[in-house]
Amino acid sequence: MTATPVSTPAEPRRDTRIWDPFVRLFHWTLVGCFAANALVTNPEHSLHHMIGFTVVGLVLARILWGLIGTRHARFSDFPPSVSGAMEQLSEIVRGRRHVHAGHSPLGALMIYNLIATLLLIGFSGWLMTTDTYWGVQWPEDLHKAAVTWAEVSVLAHVAAVFLESLRLRINLPRGMITGYKSLPVNDTDNGR
Template sequence: MLKVKVWDPVVRIFHWSLVAGFTANAFFTDPEGETHEVIGLALLALVALRIGWGLVGSRHARFSDFRPSLGAAFGQLGEMATGRRRIHAGHSPLGALMIYNLIAVLIVIGVSGYAMTTYSYFGSKWLEDVHEIAVHWAELSVLAHVAAVVFESRRLGINLPKSMVTGYKTLPATGTQE
C-alpha cells in the first residue's frame, strides 16, 4: 500500500467548513435570521477562496488537475459497470463534475441570498424561488456526493472520507492509478 499526500490543509478546511456551514443553514438557523445571512456570506467567501486556491494551490487542489470531462465521466461509469478499477490520486472524473456542480450552485445560493437582503431585491419572489431551487439542488447533490463517496470507497477499497480528514490516500501498490 502507498500512502500518498493528496489533500492540502486549505482543501480539507474548506471542505469541512463548507459541510458545517451548509448543514447549519439547512437545518439549524432561521432562514430569515441574521445568523443564516452571516453563515451564507461566510460560505460564499469560502467558495471564493476555493476558486482562488483552485488556480494557485497544490497539485490536486488546482482545477487543471481535474478538468470537467463528460467523456471521462462516462468512461468512469463504464468502469464501474464492468468492474474495472482505475484509481485516481486526486478527484475522479465524476468527482470533478460534482465539484464544479457544487461550486456553481453554491455561488447561485450565495448571490441570490445576498441579493434578497438588498434594497433592490428585498421581497423579490422570483429571487426567493431561485434561491430555494438552488438550495434543493445543492441538497440533492450533497446526498449524491455522499452516496458516491461511500460507493467508491467500497468499490476501490480506499477510505475516501479518511483522506479528506488526514490529507492522505492509502492506495494499492499495484493497479491502475492516475
Template sequence: MTHHRVWDPLVRLFHWSTVLLFAANAFVTDPESDLHLYLGYTVAALLAIRIVWGFVGPATARFLHFLPTPAGVTQQLSDMVTGRKRAHLGHTPLGALMIFNLLLSLAGIALTGYMMGTDTFFGIEWVEEAHELLVTWAEISVVLHVAAVIWESRRTGVNLTRAMVTGVKDVPNGLQIEP
C-alpha cells in the first residue's frame, strides 16, 4: 500500500461542513426559519472560500488539476466496463464532473435563496420553484455521488471516504496511478 497526501484540511473542512449544513437545511430546519437562512449563508460563504481555494490552493484543490476531459471520462468508463483498475490521486474524471455539478448546484441554491429574501424577488414563484428544483437536483446528485464513491472504493480498493477524512489516499500496491 502506498500513501499519498491528497486532500488538504481546507478541502476536507469544506466537504464535511457542506455535507452537514446542506443535510440540516434540506431535512431538519424549517425553510421559513432564521436558522435555515443562516445555514444557507454559511454554505454560500464556504462555497466562496472553496472557489477561491480552487484557484490558489494546493495542486489537488485546484480546479485545473481535476478539470475533466472527454478522453478522461471515456477512459474511466472504459475502465469500469473492462474491469481495469486505476487510482487517481485527485478526483476521477467522473468524480470531477460530479464536483462541478454540486458546486454549481450549491451556487444556484444560494443565489435563489438570497433572491427570495430580497424585495425584488420576494414571493416570485419562479425563484422559489428554481430554488426547490435545485435542492432536489442536489439531493439526487448527492445520492449518486455517495453511490459512486462506494462503487469506486470497492472496485479499485481505494477507500475514498477515508481519504476525504484523513487527507491521505492509500493505494494498493500494483495499482496504476493517474495524476
C-alpha cells in the first residue's frame, strides 16, 4: 500500500490499470446478490438460499484470488493494519491527501470486515437449514445481526468511497468499473 501525494489539478495524471476483471466482476456480482437478498427476496424462499450460497462461493473465490491473483487483488498488497488506518485518519484530519494505487488502509480493513461478515451470514444462514438447528433461535439472531452489520458496513463503504473521491479528486467508482485509476504521474509505484 504505497501512498502517493495527490497531485494538484494542474499536475498531470495518468490512468493506471489497477483492478483486474475478476475483482470488478466479483465486486459488482456481490453487490447485486447482496442487494437482492437483503432487499428483495423472501428469506424463506429457495431463491434467497441459492443467492446466499452464491455469495459464499463468490467470497471463497475472492479469498483464493487474494492469494494467487494480480498484484492489487492479493491480500499481501493490503494487509490489515490498524496503525495504517489510524495514520490514514490522521492524514485526513490534517488535510493531507494521499492516494493509494490499490486499497487504502481503511479500505483494507473494510474488505476484511465484509469478507468475514459475509461468511458469517452464509454460515448462520446454512445452519438454519439443517435439521439440528432448524427452528433454533440463536442462528437466526446471529444471521440477522450479521446482515444488519453488513448493511451498515456497506453504507459506510459507499459513503467513504464517495467522500474519498471528492477529497482526493479521483473518481474511485470509475476504477471499479473500468479497472483504471487516475494516479499522479510522479507516482513512483506506477500502479504495478
